[in-house]
Amino acid sequence: MDKKANGTSSPQLRINIPSTAKERVPSVDPYGFERSDDFDYESYEEFMSEYLAVLTRRSIKWSKLLQGKNRVEKNLKVKRYVRKGVPNEHRALIWMAASGAQQQLEKNPGYYHSLLEAQHDSKLVETIRTDLHRTFPDNVQFRKTADPCLQKALYNVLVAYGHHNKAVGYCQGMNFIAGYLIIITKDEEKSFWLMDALLGKILPDYYTAAMLGLKTDQEVLGELVKAKVPAVWQAMVEHNVMWTLVVSRWFICLFIDILPVETVLRIWDCLFYEGSKIVFRVALTLIRHNQAVILEARNLPDICDRFKQITKGPFVEDCHTFMQKIFTEPGRLSMATIDKLRETCRARIVAEES
Template sequence: MQSSRVKRSLRVKRYIRKGIPNEYRSLIWMTVSGAQAQMEKNPVHYKKLLDMEADPKLVDAIRTDINRTFPDNVQFRRTANPCLQHALFNILVAYGTHDKTVSYCQGMNFVAGYLLIVTKDEEKSFWLLDALIQKIVPEFYTPTMIGLKTDQEVLAKLVKWKVPAVAELMEKHNVMWTLVVARWFICLFIDILPVEIVLRIWDCMFYEGSKITFRVALTLIKHHQASILEANNFPAICEKFKEITCGTLVQDCHIFMQKIFTEPGRLPLATITKLREGSRAEMDSQS
């Protein structure tokens, strides 16, 4: 698979859904996301960004978060050799300079750090981050976070349709969806679900797009519906949403990944697009 493009097919989708072997993960993410093609088209862009004068506010914001990124991972400790903190700092500063509308937003440090762990390459991580932010989760990390807010609204509508009892419980106790799922979306399940599952989710997400995040969220909610419905007040509901991300369901990544494609039922992209358009229009009319 040397080509920077990959022919989309059912065979490729099935292969990716089964989990990409670790040694090929970086190559396949780069190829299927379009990041490889962008990197080849702009061979000196990343280096130029690093040579540019960065906005001091951007640099300060990133410096503050660097030490909080994966504190338990030895590769991110200052004493590590090589220490990934320096590479992560470069990627985030370069990205903030590259896309001034996004600049830097909390959560991006975890996403970029994760890409760095997988690719072990600054420039590749930068282009994968660009593919994620521009195409897969657009406007998640902008100052208004309108893309993130829209997708939380979409999830609320999908739950109303697929797991109505949970939607009623949330409404009854005035629990806003953002309180229980914002971190799921903004960190794309990093530090929410086990590492093996997150890697498998990202395998699918780079190929199939962000509708995978809805499949994961719906599976967690639908599978644990009975447990969530035991909650009878605001704090108890919030606690249940923490519990459902570390139960027995997520202990076997193969079973979990099979379930995300069966448990939520059909979820066509056309439906997601329509729900996004409707949610965006509702938010625009309220602002």
């Protein structure tokens, strides 16, 4: 090989090697989100140098498992694979297959486009338009200058869903859910059916006017904390802090803008496969792992601050280790237990509100 071409001895060839991680790591992440001013580039690069090897291994295993198919059977092996992380190139496929969204899409050909072509409710359209520019202002793909600008796809998915599920229509928070789905699937119709699976099946009654499902699940979390992390539950009672004050955004946004993007996507891998109990596993892990921090709080504002604090830092940034923790730290948590607690909490809320 020519030494000059190789650059080993040519005095004219200068290779600029960045001196800091900040110069090496782009200021925009792979999903289009701008990194914040206080982003820890050094820690991120250290984590990614190990995590990329994990992603490569997972990608090879998933490709062997799928063998080019767009179907996946639900079994223990696949569940284990999902818990260890779905590579980005297979995410849309796995979310669609695991949630039943693919089945719905195939059963209803042309349905999504018919919703877009139908006459639209002007009030619904106006409400959605108001929220478009508020959706991910820190994401370059949602800016009007972007090509393509994902605001158009977001508008279509939200309008279609609002007409598909008239009982829900449009509620704040849905724009972030739909936005994330569009970023990953890069497909409006798939995003629509995934949204239908999430809001209609996995998280029922979260986004209705009464938000009964959301209120219920926040109370369920309180009951689970009482059983599994009693000291934190006691502190919440003593300082008269309602769960809705500290965790409502966790549930409404499914940890979007709460936890790092990569961690949220790993949570969603499991959410689409295993259902809503994953949300409780994540919430319990955050609380249990950080109970010492929470218990240092001396009043209500202090507790609210602690709950913001525990969603940041190395523990949640290392998504691979964090996801292993959510299946060990909270201990046993069956869907039967959650359903029973939901029944009790829902009845209590209905009685209080009637």
